[in-house]
Amino acid sequence: MDVDPQLLLLRRQYLQLFEPDFLAWPSPKLLKNVDAQKWLHRHLFDTNRNPHLPPESYQLRVLKQLTSKMGKGKANLDSDGVLGELAACLTSLIAKKVSSEIKVFQENAYVTFTCIPEKRNDYEDTSEPTLTLLEKRQLVSGSQITGFRTWEGSLHLGSYLLTEAGSHFVNGKNILELGTGTGFNAILAGKHLHANHVTATDGDGGVIEALRENLTLNKIDDQQQVRARTLLWGQDLKGTWVEDGCRAHPYDIVLGADITYEKSAISALVLTLQSLFDMRPKLQVIISGVVRNAETFQTFRDQCASHHFVVEDIQFEAKPMRQQKSLFYAAAVPLKLLSITRP
Numbered sequence: 001m002d003v004d005p006q007l008l009l010l011r012r013q014y015l016q017l018f019e020p021d022f023l024a025w026p027s028p029k030l031l032k033n034v035d036a037q038k039w040l041h042r043h044l045f046d047t048n049r050n051p052h053l054p055p056e057s058y059q060l061r062v063l064k065q066l067t068s069k070m071g072k073g074k075a076n077l078d079s080d081g082v083l084g085e086l087a088a089c090l091t092s093l094i095a096k097k098v099s100s101e102i103k104v105f106q107e108n109a110y111v112t113f114t115c116i117p118e119k120r121n122d123y124e125d126t127s128e129p130t131l132t133l134l135e136k137r138q139l140v141s142g143s144q145i146t147g148f149r150t151w152e153g154s155l156h157l158g159s160y161l162l163t164e165a166g167s168h169f170v171n172g173k174n175i176l177e178l179g180t181g182t183g184f185n186a187i188l189a190g191k192h193l194h195a196n197h198v199t200a201t202d203g204d205g206g207v208i209e210a211l212r213e214n215l216t217l218n219k220i221d222d223q224q225q226v227r228a229r230t231l232l233w234g235q236d237l238k239g240t241w242v243e244d245g246c247r248a249h250p251y252d253i254v255l256g257a258d259i260t261y262e263k264s265a266i267s268a269l270v271l272t273l274q275s276l277f278d279m280r281p282k283l284q285v286i287i288s289g290v291v292r293n294a295e296t297f298q299t300f301r302d303q304c305a306s307h308h309f310v311v312e313d314i315q316f317e318a319k320p321m322r323q324q325k326s327l328f329y330a331a332a333v334p335l336k337l338l339s340i341t342r343p
């Protein structure tokens with residue numbers, strides 16, 4: 001069945017927990033259509049069909065706005081038919097007292113990202129490629145532990161990897177990711193972009209444990225495909241699992257998203273890159289930088305230069321949010337993509 005693109009867009013934004021006030025709502029005419037209402041119930045709220053829906057507090061916020069936009073007041077909510085099913089969901093969510101608007105930020109939340117390659121728009125209905133992560137969204141920027149939610153830097157890098165130019169860095173390649181966090185790009189590369197192998201690393205043991213759960217959630221149980229390992233920057237990599245990893249999966253590409261934000265960690269990060277270049281001289285490093293502080297980002301570039309790395313900007317602009325069709329992220333803070341090699 002051909003689904004109206006407005007419905008698909010709403011579903012993608014909803015599953016990624018897009019702020020309800022800014023959702024791209026379908027036209028009022030479409031929202032009143034019975035088939036559209038059926039589809040919305042089936043694909044956004046039916047827990048029997050969708051095991052990893054957003055938190056109930058978020059569902060409630062969206063459903064309140066949706067039913068009000070359908071132009072039905074409370075008087076009609078008991079009527080039979082599809083609106084009846086949506087109304088039943090609304091009643092049940094209200095009864096569960098999940099109305100606290102901020103509660104969503106305190107819960108573990110399933111977040112589903114739709115990952116459509118730039119050149120493709122021919123997926124049928126809900127067969128679109130997705131990946132689902134269990135995130136702890138209450139941890140905000142500035143917190144010591146930042147790896148339990150997916151940041152804009154990852155979504156920017158992922159959007160690039162989904163382009164034709166970006167896919168060449170992943171397709172058939174052996175990849176090591178630094179500071180992987182939830183593992184968004186590692187899972188994207190292994191599940192949808194035909195990487196030969198991905199080793200996803202992070203310095204935080206808790207983040208790695210959560211990542212393993214996210215691998216299972218995405219049915220990636222094969223360590224040959226994607227594996228999770230602890231790697232703290234700045235330590236000597238000789239004689240560690242990384243050396244064995246380089247032999248077992250000779251890495252072609254290192255990915256890193258939003259890992260250049262902490263000035264005190266930059267030297268350690270650059271030392272790790274140096275160590276990796278020593279083991280794999282032809283390596284290409286792709287860094288997605290979120291430039292919250294221009295001086296910190298410049299420190300990273302300067303330290304790369306002092307190690308004689310060649311740092312080049314990759315030309316890739318984030319689209320304004322209203323033009324994004326999947327992988328939604330704000331580009332209010334400048335986002336940079338760098339290619340780093342050692343001649």
Ligand SMILES: C[S@@+](CC[C@H](N)C(=O)[O-])C[C@H]1O[C@@H](n2cnc3c(N)ncnc32)[C@H](O)[C@@H]1O
Nearest residue numbers: 146147150151154179180181203232233257258
């Ligand atoms: C802002 S998060 C980015 C996570 C993910 N790449 C993303 O963009 O969603 C930074 C990640 O780097 C990791 N990290 C920070 N300092 C580190 C270090 N010294 N060694 C290894 N990982 C580190 C954190 O644990 C965290 O997962």
